[in-house]
Amino acid sequence: MNMMSATDCLLQMCDEQFDLEDYQSGVPRWCTGCGDNAILTAVQRLCRDEGLRPEKTVFVSGIGCSSRFPHYMKTYGFHGIHGRALPVAEGVKMSRPDLNVFVNTGDGDCCSIGAAHWIHALRYNMNITVFLHDNQIYGLTKKQASPTSPIGTKSNTTPRGSYLEALNPLTVTLGVQNVSFVAQVVDWVPEVLFDVVKAAFHHRGLSFVRIVQRCPEWLPKSLDPWLHDPQRLLFLNHEKGLQASEGLSRLYKNQIIHDPSDLSRARDIASSIDPIPVGILYRNPEVPCYEDLRNSGMLRTTAMAKSGLNAEFDKFTVWPEAEQAQAA
Amino acid sequence: MTSTLQKSAAKAPRQARKATSPTSDTTPGTAPVITLKEHIVEIISDSGEGAQKCGQSLGSIAAQMGNGIWTTEIIPAEIRPPARSVAGASGNRIRIGAGQVTNGGDETDMVVAFNEQVLLGRVRDKALKPGCTIMLESMWRFHKDDKIVASYLETYQRLVDAGYKVYEIPMEEECRKLVADARRGKNMFALGMLCHIYSLDLNLGVAQIAKTFGKKDQSVIDSNVMLLEAGHKWAAANLDFKYCIPGVRSTVPQIVVDGNTAIALGVLASGMEICAMYPITPATSVSHYLSDAFEKVGGIVHQAEDEIAACAFAIGASYAGKCSVTVTSGPGYSLKQEGIGLAVMGEIPLVVVNVQRGGPSTGQPTKVEQGDLMTAIFGSHGDAPKVVMAPSTIEDCFYSIITARKIAETFNMVVVVLSDAGLATSQNPFPRPVFKESWLAPPIDQSPIPEGGKPYDWDPTTGLARRFIPGQPGGMHTLTGLTHDRDSHVAYDAEINEQTLHSRSLKLAALQKTLKAPPVFGDAEGDLLIIGWGSTKGAIEESVEALRAEGKKVSSMHLRFLNPMPPGIKEVMQRFKKVMTIEGNWSDRPDDSIIDESNRRYSALAMLLRSRYLVDVDCWSEVKGQEIKPGTMRRVIDEKLKQLKH
Incomplete structure (x- = not known):
């Protein structure tokens, strides 16, 4: 056996230290001031801090502005089709539980065309970190109302204002059986954004993070009231969740204590649209992951495949009898 | 026989009756054995009365005797259609031949029917040969409901008038002598009769029952064997005809499965470990069988929330290194089109099984049709070349899946396997496959990618490129459904767009060069x-x-x-x-x-x-x-x- 020298060991460790550049790929083509940039920065920092091996990390997305995300990560990425990021990511995770799997999806991708998958992904509770980039508008197709657009939003398909109350992604997720992690954050408070992203990554199960983000191109002013009034963010603090730092607390004074294991209170808080709750609404590490339930832990070998297949053939062998067939 | 006689029979007190034979030239019990080249027999009942089990067992016994067989399910569209309804016929049709049998054949020679209404459905479908022998349960003649009696008598007369040889069989009555609930078990009485009629070894029938009810109580096996023997004895004593279809026992081991089970066995043999599906007739039974088999061999059936998710799940699993399969039928196949296009564009290996049914739209879920060939080849928008193959026998269902997985991974393509409702539910023996290690998928490639390697380095002649799988150091790239260059970067360039279409198309030609001319x-x-x-x-x-x-x-x-x-x-x-x-x-x-x-x-x-x-x-x-x-x-x-x- 080849023993590694201490120097080699150190060198290898040094080699495995990753820098931000190790996760950066290309120059993002998002608009200046787009919330996606803030999310990218937080996620790249997470990868570096956690030392995630780029080849062992996959970002899966659907279609839309947010779904360009994987192209800007120097990891593996899967930029698929509209609405289907979650089932693709589930397939990846099921076949390769060794990979770190992330999903980037927008409000149209997740809450509209992919809504069925969203509900079921929560129920499967696979160990995947999901970022809902929610800018409340269709961006890439040039300004159409999305399910999360506030009522009255003027867009190209709703020139006199959107007709329906907005869908609230938090109340939806918290209503699904097996939900295990729900958090909300806004793109303009990077410190909390990072903390939430990190907590989501460390949760074993499906972590759902809704990021309320600005769209400078199509809805440039819609979040201004919240941006300009720190009182309109409601910080959720708890020893089992996040704690706002001293610095933040000086600006954001609207804070409450919320125990993230309290589902019914989480649902109450989730229904608040103004102020915007920020932090971890719900966390339950006890919910089993679908991939754990389904993976037998058996490592399939050729011998197993052969004996298993022969056992199946035995069941259907009509002549000669099974024992003779095996001998033949 | 005159109608007066029947009416008097209807009024006769209940008693054990001999089979009412249309011809009484020979004495029951001493009938000469007529040797046949082949016969088609069907057993039909209301759904839930066990006609299918009886038919499958008959097929299995005949196969063991060395006969060629082809069994076809007769399936009503509803799970529990009303009892005694024309559209409610449920059962099995077995073509038994002296030599090899390769299809279901023509019209039926002999029917065992548990009531006259299900029989009428078969007459309307023109499924029965003129003059066909009908063994009809006679209990309805004595039913307490006059309407049922009238319907029975009327149908009986119509059948006789139409020239069918109708034997009335007191199955219920005979079974009642042995068991309390004749509804369950009458099928084994029928099986016993058929064993006698076709000179089949009754011991094989006993063994078949033990196999079928192996997991149940011994008393269940005993009572079924008792009914089987009773049916055999009754037929010997009361019927004035007997056949023999000589069989030649195969020298190589044979297995009997339906097409869907053969596909599922093919999935196991191909080394695929993930099957993502959504329930749809007539494809679902592939996943039923696999769900159980995977528990022992390792692997999972993922029942997704919809057809689109099933396809996307399989694509995700394939992308991450384990070539996967999704199994569906027409409507589900339509829903998967966008996913299939993505797999074509991303060059992700994927096996899609489409067990065709009648279309368009919901069409005829349980019926046979070959309507999806065009959509299989040309489906999905844009130019989306994929491999399409169609198994032609039950045996081929098995081997096609192994071939499909190999092609999918060699060419990084979508391979569509077109089966149909006919193959799905028919059974036909074929030589027991001998396991080959080369059937299985190789382990996932996790070797580092050499410096400068490109995820889509298309070969100019064949269009082939080495696929980079997550976990391979140095292979990081973002797969995209957008047009992309050799680096997998989104391309807006007209030249590159044409180059990618060219490369993907060449792969089909490369595969074609490896194919042999059909015989x-x-x-x-x-x-x-x-x-x-x-x-x-x-x-x-x-x-x-x-x-x-x-x-x-x-x-x-x-x-x-x-x-x-x-x-x-x-x-x-x-x-x-x-x-x-x-x-x-x-x-x-x-x-x-x-x-x-x-x-x-x-x-x-x-x-x-x-x-x-x-x-x-x-x-x-x-x-x-x-x-x-x-x-x-x-x-x-x-x-x-x-x-x-x-």
Whole structure:
């Protein structure tokens, strides 16, 4: 056996230290001031801090502005089709539980065309970190109302204002059986954004993070009231969740204590649209992951495949009898 | 027999009755054994009365006797159709032959029916041969409900008048002598009768029961064996006919499964470990079988929230290194189209099984049709080349999946396997496969990618590129459904767009170069060449063989690969005066008054052959929701041959 020298060991460790550049790929083509940039920065920092091996990390997305995300990560990425990021990511995770799997999806991708998958992904509770980039508008197709657009939003398909109350992604997720992690954050408070992203990554199960983000191109002013009034963010603090730092607390004074294991209170808080709750609404590490339930832990070998297949053939062998067939 | 007699019988007190035989020339019990080349027998009942179990067991016993068999399920569309309803027939149809049997054959020779209404459904479907023998449960003659008695008597008379040989069998009454609930177990009494009628070894029947009810209480086995023996004894004592279809026991081990089970076994044998699906008739039973088998061999069936998710899940699993399969039928296949396009664009290996049913839309979920060939080849928007193959036998269902997985991973392509409702539920013995290690998928490649490696480094000749799998150091890239260059970067460049279309298309040609010309059944030249694909093979070859025996110059060719088509097809076609396809999909009838050469819609394969080879290929097709009968084909081919003479 080849023993590694201490120097080699150190060198290898040094080699495995990753820098931000190790996760950066290309120059993002998002608009200046787009919330996606803030999310990218937080996620790249997470990868570096956690030392995630780029080849062992996959970002899966659907279609839309947010779904360009994987192209800007120097990891593996899967930029698929509209609405289907979650089932693709589930397939990846099921076949390769060794990979770190992330999903980037927008409000149209997740809450509209992919809504069925969203509900079921929560129920499967696979160990995947999901970022809902929610800018409340269709961006890439040039300004159409999305399910999360506030009522009255003027867009190209709703020139006199959107007709329906907005869908609230938090109340939806918290209503699904097996939900295990729900958090909300806004793109303009990077410190909390990072903390939430990190907590989501460390949760074993499906972590759902809704990021309320600005769209400078199509809805440039819609979040201004919240941006300009720190009182309109409601910080959720708890020893089992996040704690706002001293610095933040000086600006954001609207804070409450919320125990993230309290589902019914989480649902109450989730229904608040103004102020915007920020932090971890719900966390339950006890919910089993679908991939754990389904993976037998058996490592399939050729011998197993052969004996298993022969056992199946035995069941259907009509002549000669099974024992003779095996001998033949 | 006169109707007066029947009426008096109806009023007679309940008592054990001898079979009311239409012919009484021979004394029951001493009937001479008539040797047959083949017979088609069906057992039908209301659903839930066990006719299917009886039929499957009969098929299995006959197969063990060395007979060729082909069993076909008779399935009502509803789970629990009303009892005694014309559309509610549930059961099994078994063609038993002295030699090899390759299809379900023509009309039925013998029926065991648990009530007269389900029988009427079969008469309406023209499933029974004129003069067919009918063994009819006689309990309805004595039913307390006068309406039922009247219906029974009326139907009975109609059947007799129509020339069927109707035997009334007191199955219920005989079973009641042995068990309290005759509804359960009557099927084994029927099986016993059939064992006698066809001179089958009763011990095989006993063994079959032990196998079927192996997991249950010994008392269940005992009571079923008792009924089986009772049926056998009763038939020996009361029936005035007996047959024998001599069989030749195969020297190699045989297995008997239906097409869907063969597909599932193929999935196990191919090394695929993930099957993502959504329930849909008639494909679902593939996943039923796999769900259980995977528990032992390792692997999972993921029942997704919808067809789209099932496809996307399989794509995700394949992308991450384990080639996966999704199994569906028509409507589900339509829903998967966008996902299939993504797999084509991303060059992700994927096996899609489409067990075709009647279409369009919801169509006929339990019925046989070959309507999806065009959508399989041309489905998904844009130019989305994929491999399409169609198994032609139950055995081929097994091997096709192994081949499909290999092609998918070698060429990084989507491989569509087109089975159909006929193959799905039919059973036919084939030699027990001998396991080969080469069937299995190789381990996931996790080796580092050499410096400068590109995720889409298309070979200029074959279009092939090495696939980078997550976990491979140095291979990081973002796969995208957008047009992309060799680095997998989104490309807006017109040149690159054309280059990618070119490369993906070349892969089909590269595969085509590896295919062999399909063999010709019959002489290599002649008057007429019949071409078919998929499940029609057995019936086409049977009818061609029969006509050749009459000296007709007809041959046939069957295509397993529909896209790409193997080389050599045109050369074969050119050696015949006329070429015609026989298919189970729609084609316009040339004798319709407004149909002419300028508007006639040809069957799918005919259209493909015409456009590719510029040969004037004719077609004949039938879409009656069932396998096309060899007798029908024989008439059609003979008619075509006569036209050629003029």
